[in-house]
Amino acid sequence: MRPCKEYLAMYQNTYRMVYMANKIITELTNCNEAGMFMEYAELLEFIDKLDPPVMFGQVLPRCDEEFLQLHSDFIVSQVSSYEDAGDVEEDLTILGMPCIKHHLRLWRGGEGAARSTKYLLLPRRDGMVEVHPTRNPCTLR
Numbered sequence: 001m002r003p004c005k006e007y008l009a010m011y012q013n014t015y016r017m018v019y020m021a022n023k024i025i026t027e028l029t030n031c032n033e034a035g036m037f038m039e040y041a042e043l044l045e046f047i048d049k050l051d052p053p054v055m056f057g058q059v060l061p062r063c064d065e066e067f068l069q070l071h072s073d074f075i076v077s078q079v080s081s082y083e084d085a086g087d088v089e090e091d092l093t094i095l096g097m098p099c100i101k102h103h104l105r106l107w108r109g110g111e112g113a114a115r116s117t118k119y120l121l122l123p124r125r126d127g128m129v130e131v132h133p134t135r136n137p138c139t140l141r
Contacts, residue, residue: 002056012060017071019053020063021078028079028094043099044068072103 003011027046031038038046044065052062061067068075079095086092094100 012055015055016053016060016063016067017074020047020050020068020071021075023050023063024075025079025082025094028097028100029092031097032092032094038097038099040099040102076100076103 002008024043024046028038047063047065047068050063053060079100083092083095
């Protein structure tokens with residue numbers, strides 16, 4: 001089931017955000033498993049090399065540095081949620097990667113502020129994902 005044309009642009013943007021977050025988390029996890037870190041410049045190179053996302057057979061605009069910066073709070077929130085969901089025994093420290101720390105300093109004002117915005121991802125039967133921002137007023141500045 002496709003979204004109606006009134007919501008199509010929002011769905012496409014959300015799909016691009018989720019696509020980019022998934023690719024970044026996968027790459028950061030691979031770096032972590034190899035005992036390496038990813039710097040911000042390396043993250044930008046990685047984003048630049050990504051294939052554009054495809055939704056319902058339509059090629060969407062590429063994810064670029066501007067899109068990454070515009071949605072950095074979503075990316076950091078997803079990285080944080082992914083790391084929090086892991087087992088205690090796992091040695092997963094992707095939130096501490098230099099590229100993510102750079103986003104925290106640049107866009108959210110520090111590590112504690114990254115958890116002020118969380119996104120609730122709700123999978124639907126049709127394969128789409130609904131993204132709902134949630135905010136904790138106790139952690140906002």
